[in-house]
Amino acid sequence: MAYTVGQVAKVAGVTVRALHHYDEIGLLSPSGRTPAGYRRYDDADLERLQHVLFYRELGFPLEEIAAIIDDPAADPAAHLRRQHELLTVRITRLQEMVTAIEFAMEASKLNIQLTPEERFEVFGDFNPEEHEAEAERRWGDSEAYRESNRRVSRYSKDDWLRIKEENEDWGRRIVAVLASGVPADSPEAMELAEEHRQIISRWFYECSYEVHTGLADMYMADERFTRHYEDIAPGLAAYLNEAIHANAISRA
Amino acid sequence: MAYTVGQVAKVAGVTVRALHHYDEIGLLSPSGRTPAGYRRYDDADLERLQHVLFYRELGFPLEEIAAIIDDPAADPAAHLRRQHELLTVRITRLQEMVTAIEFAMEASKLNIQLTPEERFEVFGDFNPEEHEAEAERRWGDSEAYRESNRRVSRYSKDDWLRIKEENEDWGRRIVAVLASGVPADSPEAMELAEEHRQIISRWFYECSYEVHTGLADMYMADERFTRHYEDIAPGLAAYLNEAIHANAISRA
DNA sequence: CTCCCGCCTGCCGCTACGTCAGGGTCAAGG
């Protein structure tokens, strides 16, 4: 099975020029030439090219790719495992970015200003370990958050308006309940906490009681969220937190 | 809040040189300068930089990034939604690559040789249209193939073992039928062709009669597949091809 | 006042190709 440059280029989705380049720098030299000097690629060359393209897509410099591929201490299975791992790392990274975007959406919805550090904690350089711990602490369950992303991406303007309206209606009612002086573990307050949970579940992601209490704790831990609720009504952040916890316990 | 280049570089995880470059090409010019000519970045500049870095990480050329960011017909929420969508597309892409790697791992375990087309159907910077056309030609329905990918990626080791076993059992039986000398359009052969179709449907993708005959033709057209069946028993490739066609006609 | 760190503006270099230019090759058709 021999292939010309053009055939290889077509099947692999690269340009002929790129294949010339790989030949020039010795990254991928065809196993032979025709008498006329035409490059002839065989199946082994194609396999090598496949690996080259894999690492290239992940952004590795060509020189490094050569080193990886030519590593004598790596059997085919080891390569596959390495590639698999690289991919999952990348996916994790992108999912973190998704989470960050979601966070920014949430913040902009509540009109919260992001600090410079927050702006760039996911973009730019970022330390993987530190960041992962941070994300865990923040969201507890990243799968729930991804679900949210999947849904939110499909919302129309009308959907957003409805969400806003529902949210504001809920806001007015909990302010009223707070003002009426009933305790946070009263049926009225717990009912509104439950409604809060259901709004999230309906519009964003499946919000279990556990996730809900985690969210409530974040509202207390993160000053910007605290302030958001405090600005609506003094004491609301703590009141809501308590109501959510009480609601979660009573339904468990 | 004003920041110097160095400060911005540090918090954003980019080099000072890169910021100089962005200034040079007009992608991100600081909102002001000190009397001494020092660049001064404010919060709005940081926000812009955040977007720049986002699109940069996804591989957009800087010129295009400028166009995207300066698009007057896009409010902040629209940007966030767009970014979100881009991310999910990327994640899907990477997950497809994971599927392909897993497929390759299994193939290498079962000692199955990959065709060149299979090698590159996921890698390479693949032209969506051309690629889809190619996949269409090969698979009849590209959605079916994606469905296959989605399913295959969730198979456990036990599933793979069962598939292998089912496949080998089917292989033994069709070899027996072939050896018995009954024609390819006999009920026995057609029944095995039908079973073949159902194995594919059960484990990989919804395999209509049309797709099935397309597959059968590929078995004949592609030497690798032909040899795979010829190695099991001489004449099997053509026999199976005929049986599949006969089966499709009789059930239509 | 001095020292050192940070900032400035060129300018050259690098990677991974894109894009001609100028010229041979091969299979099909007239």
Added chain:
DNA sequence: CCTTGACCCTGACGTAGCGGCAGGCGGGAG
């Protein structure tokens, strides 16, 4: 047999997105 068009070859230059250094100014701590 000869032509035509698609395909191949080797330079050689251009481009994007910076990295890195040189040579010189600014500014706050000691």
